[in-house]
Amino acid sequence: MYVYNDCDQQIVNDRVAQFRDQMQRYLAGKISSDEFLPLRLQNGLYIQRHAPMLRIAIPYGMLSAKQMRMLAHVARTYDKGYGHFSTRQNMQLHWPKLEQVPDILADLASVQMHSIQTSGNCIRNTTTDQFAGVAKDEIEDPRPYCELIRQWSTFHPEFAYLPRKFKIAVNAVRSADRAATMVHDIGLHLVTNATGENGFKVFVGGGLGRTPVIGSLVREFLPKEHLLSYLEAILRVYNRYGRRDNKHKARIKILVRALTPEKFTEMVEQEWQQIKDGPSTVTTAEIERLKSFFTEPDYETLPEIDTSFEAHRTQEKVFANWVSRNVYPHKKPGYAAVTLSLKKTGIAPGDATHEQMDIMADLAERYSFGELRVSHEQNIVLADVKQSDLYPLWQDAKRYGFATPTLGLLTDMICCPGGDFCALANAKSIPIAQQIQERFNDLDYLYDIGDLDLNISGCMNACGHHHVGNIGILGVDKKGAEFYQVSLGGSSGIDASLGNILGPSFSEDAIADVIEKIVDVYVANRIEEERFIDTYRRIGIDPFKQQVYRNA
Numbered sequence: 001m002y003v004y005n006d007c008d009q010q011i012v013n014d015r016v017a018q019f020r021d022q023m024q025r026y027l028a029g030k031i032s033s034d035e036f037l038p039l040r041l042q043n044g045l046y047i048q049r050h051a052p053m054l055r056i057a058i059p060y061g062m063l064s065a066k067q068m069r070m071l072a073h074v075a076r077t078y079d080k081g082y083g084h085f086s087t088r089q090n091m092q093l094h095w096p097k098l099e100q101v102p103d104i105l106a107d108l109a110s111v112q113m114h115s116i117q118t119s120g121n122c123i124r125n126t127t128t129d130q131f132a133g134v135a136k137d138e139i140e141d142p143r144p145y146c147e148l149i150r151q152w153s154t155f156h157p158e159f160a161y162l163p164r165k166f167k168i169a170v171n172a173v174r175s176a177d178r179a180a181t182m183v184h185d186i187g188l189h190l191v192t193n194a195t196g197e198n199g200f201k202v203f204v205g206g207g208l209g210r211t212p213v214i215g216s217l218v219r220e221f222l223p224k225e226h227l228l229s230y231l232e233a234i235l236r237v238y239n240r241y242g243r244r245d246n247k248h249k250a251r252i253k254i255l256v257r258a259l260t261p262e263k264f265t266e267m268v269e270q271e272w273q274q275i276k277d278g279p280s281t282v283t284t285a286e287i288e289r290l291k292s293f294f295t296e297p298d299y300e301t302l303p304e305i306d307t308s309f310e311a312h313r314t315q316e317k318v319f320a321n322w323v324s325r326n327v328y329p330h331k332k333p334g335y336a337a338v339t340l341s342l343k344k345t346g347i348a349p350g351d352a353t354h355e356q357m358d359i360m361a362d363l364a365e366r367y368s369f370g371e372l373r374v375s376h377e378q379n380i381v382l383a384d385v386k387q388s389d390l391y392p393l394w395q396d397a398k399r400y401g402f403a404t405p406t407l408g409l410l411t412d413m414i415c416c417p418g419g420d421f422c423a424l425a426n427a428k429s430i431p432i433a434q435q436i437q438e439r440f441n442d443l444d445y446l447y448d449i450g451d452l453d454l455n456i457s458g459c460m461n462a463c464g465h466h467h468v469g470n471i472g473i474l475g476v477d478k479k480g481a482e483f484y485q486v487s488l489g490g491s492s493g494i495d496a497s498l499g500n501i502l503g504p505s506f507s508e509d510a511i512a513d514v515i516e517k518i519v520d521v522y523v524a525n526r527i528e529e530e531r532f533i534d535t536y537r538r539i540g541i542d543p544f545k546q547q548v549y550r551n552a
Contacts, residue, residue: 001062001064001143001293001294001371002059002062002147002290002293002294003112003293004112008112009109009112011155012109012112012114012116013109015043015105015114015116016102016105016106016109019039019043019101019102019105020102020105020106022036022039022040023098023099023101023102026039027098027099038120041119041120042116042117042119042120042122043101043105043115043116044056044057044115044116044117044118044119045101045115045119046119047423048094048421048422048423049419049420049421049422049423049425050094050095050421051094051095051096052095052096052097052098052101053092053093053094053096053421054092054093054096054101054104054115055086055090055091055092055115055118055119056071056074056083056090056091056092056093056108056113056114056115056118057090057113057114057115057116057117057118057125058089058090058091058113058125058374059125059126059146059147059150060089060125060126060127060128060132060143060146060147060150060170061089061127061128061130061373061374061375061376062143062371062372062373063371063372063373063374064111064370064371064372065361065362065364065365065370065371065372066111066361066370067111067112067113068357068358068360068361068364068372069357069358069361070107070108070110070111070113071083071091071357072354072355072357072358072361073107073354074093074104074107074108075093075353075354075357076354077107078093078096078097078100078103078104079093079094079095079096080094080095081353081354082351082352082353082354083351083352083354083357084348084350084351084417085342085350085351085352085374085378085379085380086350086378086463087180087376087377087378087414087463087464087465088124088125088127088167089125089127089130089373089374089375089376090118090125090374091374092417094417094421116154116155117153117154119165120165121161121162121163121164121165121166122153122159122160122161122162122165122166123149123153123156123159123162123166123167123168123235124165124166124167124168125150125167126146126149126150126153126168126169126170127146127167127168127169127170127179127180127184127376128142128143128146128169128170128171128172128179129142129171129172129173129178129179130178130339130373130374130375130376130379130381130383131178131328131337131373131381131383132172132373133294133296133383134330134331134332134335134337134383134384135172135173135328135331135337136329136330136331137173137174137175137176138172138173138190139172139173139174139190139191139192139198140172140190140198141172141291141294142170142171142172142190143294144287144290144291144293144294145170145188145190145224145227145290146170147290147293147294148227148228148282148286148287148290149168149170149227149228149231152228152231152280153168158232158235158236158239159235159239162235162238162239162242163238163239163242163243163244163250163251164242164247164250164251164252165251166185166186166235166238166252167184167185167186167207168184168185168186168187168188168231169181169184169186169187169188170188170189170190171187171188171189171190172189172190174191175494176493176494177189177492177493177494177496178375178376179376180376180465180468180492180496181203181206181215182203182206182214182215182492182496183206183207183208183212183213183214183215183465183467183468183492183496184203184206184207184215185204185205185206185207185251185252185253186202186203186204186215186231186234187202187203187204187206187215188200188201188202188203188227189201189202189203191221193221197223198224199221199222199223199224200219200221200222200224200227201217201219201220201221201222202217202218202219202222202230202234203215203216203217203218204216204218204234204252204256204261204264204268205252205253205255205256205257205261205264206253206496207251207252207253208462208465208466208467208468209251209460209461209462210248210460210461211248211249211251211253211254212462212467212468212498213253213256213257213498214496214497214498215253215496216256216261216264216265217261218234218261218264218265218268219265224282224287225281225282225283225284226272226276226281226282227282228280228281228282229272229275229276229277229278229280229281230268230272232275232280233268233269233271233272233275234252234268236271237255237264237267237268237271238252238255241255241259241267242254242255243255296332297369297371297384298369299332299335299384300334300386301333302332302333302334302335302386302387302388303333303334304333304334305334305387306334306386306387306388308388308391309387309388309390309391312390312391318405319391319394321405321443321447322394322397322403322405323390323394324405325405325406325407325408325409326338326339326340326341326403326405326407327339327390330383330384332384334386334387334388335384335385335386335387336385336386336387336390337381337382337383337384337385338367338368338381338382338385338390338393338397339375339379339380339381339407340360340363340379340380340381340382340397340402340403341379341402341403341404341405341406341407341412342378342379342380342402343378343379343404343406343411343412343413343437344401344404345404345411345434345437345438345441346434346437346438347401348415348417348430348433349378349413349414349415349430349433350378350379350415352380356400356401356402359396359400360372360380360402363382363393363396363397364382367382367385367386367389367393368382368383368384368385369384371383371384377407377412377414378414378415379407379412380402405443406443406446408451408452408453409446409447409449409450409451409452410436410440410446410449410452410454410471410515410519411436411437411440411441411446411454413433413436413437413453413454413455413456413469414453414454414455414456414464414465414469415429415430415432415433415455415456415464416429416456416457416458416463416464417429417430417458417463418430418432418456418457418458418464418475419458419475419482422458422459422463424458424459424461425458425459425475426458426459426460426475426476426477426482427458427459427475427476427477427482427483427484427508428458428475428482428508429456429457429458429464429475431508432456432473432475432484432508432511433456435508435511435512436454436511436512436515438512439512439515439516440515440516440519448523449519449522449523449532450529450531450532451531451532452470452471452519452531452532452533453468453469453470453471453490453491453492453533454469454470454471454472454473454515455467455468455469455471455472455473455490456469456472456473456474456475457472457473457474457475458475459474459475460474462474465492466487466490466499467487467490467498467499468490468491468492468496468497468498468499469487469490469499470488470489470490470491470499470532470533470536471486471487471488471499471515471518471532472486472487472488472490472499473485473486473487473511474486474487476505478505481507482508483505483506483507483508484505484506484507484508484511485501485502485505485506486501486502486503486505486506486511486514486515486518486548487499487500487501487502488500488502488518488536488541488544489533489536489537489541491533500541502541502544502545502548503545503548503549504549514548517544517547517548518544518547518548520547521543521544521547522535522536525539525543
């Protein structure tokens with residue numbers, strides 16, 4: 001992973017000192033709340049329903065064991081003992097004391113972490129596949145390009161005050177998209193052209209929230225050396241023509257739709273021609289420098305299949321279930337990537353206690369070269385585990401609550417913090433997640449249902465990505481009461497689509513029944529091993545609607 005040089009460390013240290021002074025002046029009444037607002041947002045600090053919320057940056061989801069232990073220390077020392085891992089591969093603290101935030105930032109800086117540009121109208125954390133660098137199916141490791149974007153975008157003076165927040169995601173797999181790139185402001189797909197050269201396919205204008213949109217293709221192939229200049233051209237057009245009079249219409253997706261993708265592409269290409277071969281050109285030397293931070297760990301030469309691992313998998317069904325769901329194939333013989341589930345029933349999806357964070361750091365050092373990844377689905381990944389270690393790792397994961405064998409299934413849901421924490425939320429999300437987890441607690445039935453993405457958001461801002469859940473749940477307000485709208489048919493994968501609203505919303509106590517009826521329709525209509533999303537696309541929404549609203 002990327003390691004700070006002296007300049008990087010000095011920049012972060014200086015930012016901590018600067019914010020400490022700003023915080024002291026604010027608390028002393030020397031600057032107003034309006035004046036403090038942009039200063040705190042530049043440092044990832046929000047004011048939520050009950051307390052401040054601090055969002056900590058985890059660039060492209062990568063953490064060392066030392067950094068995970070620091071997150072545990074921060075949660076234990078300055079918060080209520082836990083943190084929330086988000087779909088943006090960051091971590092959030094929901095109960096820090098305002099006056100202690102500079103101390104938190106100072107502690108984070110000591111392990112090369114920060115909260116810079118995790119909020120505000122700027123370029124946010126660039127995200128990617130949690131299996132980057134170890135996946136068999138990737139074209140090449142996308143992390144050096146994520147780091148390139150991170151270094152270019154951090155403190156970029158031209159893009160510090162965009163019309164609205166801006167998110168970029170990178171995918172390096174031909175047949176899948178584990179980074180939800182199609183619903184980002186810019187989605188980059190690593191591709192190979194006819195001459196065997198790797199570059200990027202560029203999508204712009206995706207996003208969720210009040211106006212969900214799938215991104216539009218603006219360039220079929222972009223050479224690597226022009227990555228930054230092309231991003232710069234896109235952002236210049238957006239910065240110049242994006243709306244600033246209405247924050248609900250300020251995202252780049254609105255501009256692309258207003259201009260049409262064709263006109264927007266034309267404007268970007270014209271801007272790009274002026275800067276194409278300028279200072280933002282990425283040299284081969286710079287790409288190689290960044291690649292040098294993502295070298296392979298000291299892998300052993302191992303057989304393709306470990307006999308002890310195979311024996312345990314054959315003899316123990318529970319272990320075999322966990323392997324089938326939570327273990328991912330590795331490009332190196334004898335290794336695997338393992339997902340530690342943060343979706344135990346009764347716990348808010350994505351939450352981890354300080355004890356669990358310390359334990360995950362221990363597991364990373366014991367089994368995975370001391371590195372961890374945060375996934376888009378709000379779980380934690382150990383990317384380099386020997387097959388011979390899978391059984392003891394599973395035993396440890398069970399002991400500490402990380403072995404829920406439901407990855408990709410109905411109860412492995414994405415969920416925002418909702419009305420329990422967020423001032424923007426119309427309704428609670430966490431009780432809905434728990435209700436569904438408790439209703440679908442039979443593993444055999446979950447496995448029979450198969451792959452199914454269920455996402456929950458507490459409001460239209462869509463932090464829970466409900467628009468692209470195969471089943472999406474949205475909290476809505478009806479005359480002061482919390483209700484929930486259900487949508488079907490969304491997907492965040494390579495075949496991205498937006499869900500369609502099923503019909504009138506439901507009360508909280510009806511949601512589990514509604515989801516069960518939806519699943520019943522799927523099970524009754526699927527063909528052989530057909531996934532939920534494929535059955536839905538084949539039969540349409542009407543059979544689900546008829547079943548759910550029958551006798552209503």
